[in-house]
Amino acid sequence: xxxxxxxxxxxxxxxxxxxxxxxxxxxxxxxxxxxxxxxxxxxxxxxxxxxxxxxxxxxxxxxxxxxxxxxxxxxxxxxxxxxxxxxxxxxxxxxxxxxxxxxxxxxxxxxxxxxxxxxxxxxxxxxxxxxxx
Numbered sequence: 001x002x003x004x005x006x007x008x009x010x011x012x013x014x015x016x017x018x019x020x021x022x023x024x025x026x027x028x029x030x031x032x033x034x035x036x037x038x039x040x041x042x043x044x045x046x047x048x049x050x051x052x053x054x055x056x057x058x059x060x061x062x063x064x065x066x067x068x069x070x071x072x073x074x075x076x077x078x079x080x081x082x083x084x085x086x087x088x089x090x091x092x093x094x095x096x097x098x099x100x101x102x103x104x105x106x107x108x109x110x111x112x113x114x115x116x117x118x119x120x121x122x123x124x125x126x127x128x129x130x131x132x133x
Contacts, residue, residue: 055093064085064089068081068082068085
């Protein structure tokens with residue numbers, strides 16, 4: 001999966017800096033680089049495919065998939081379960097995207113990564129304490 005991610009990033013680099021322009025941009029002084037050139041340009045398909053593959057693989061065998069499997073088997077209405085599950089996943093994804101976009105405007109990428117890491121560690125500690133108790 002890491003190899004796929006690196007390939008996608010290299011592909012987006014080639015699209016962002018065609019015909020060797022990347023080296024000329026990197027050799028300029030920081031004052032000459034415009035804001036649009038200094039930020040990494042991501043193509044639509046690079047963002048879409050890396051997001052789809054990451055979420056698809058992360059959700060395989062997840063509790064959401066197992067719950068939808070059981071609900072579909074019990075209700076004998078697979079399309080209704082599919083529509084309900086799809087709308088729920090779209091809604092939670094929308095909340096995550098909007099919150100992430102808002103946080104990206106308020107925090108630097110380094111601080112955002114650190115905040116998420118601390119939050120995940122706190123959740124892990126809470127779950128371990130709950131398991132022990």
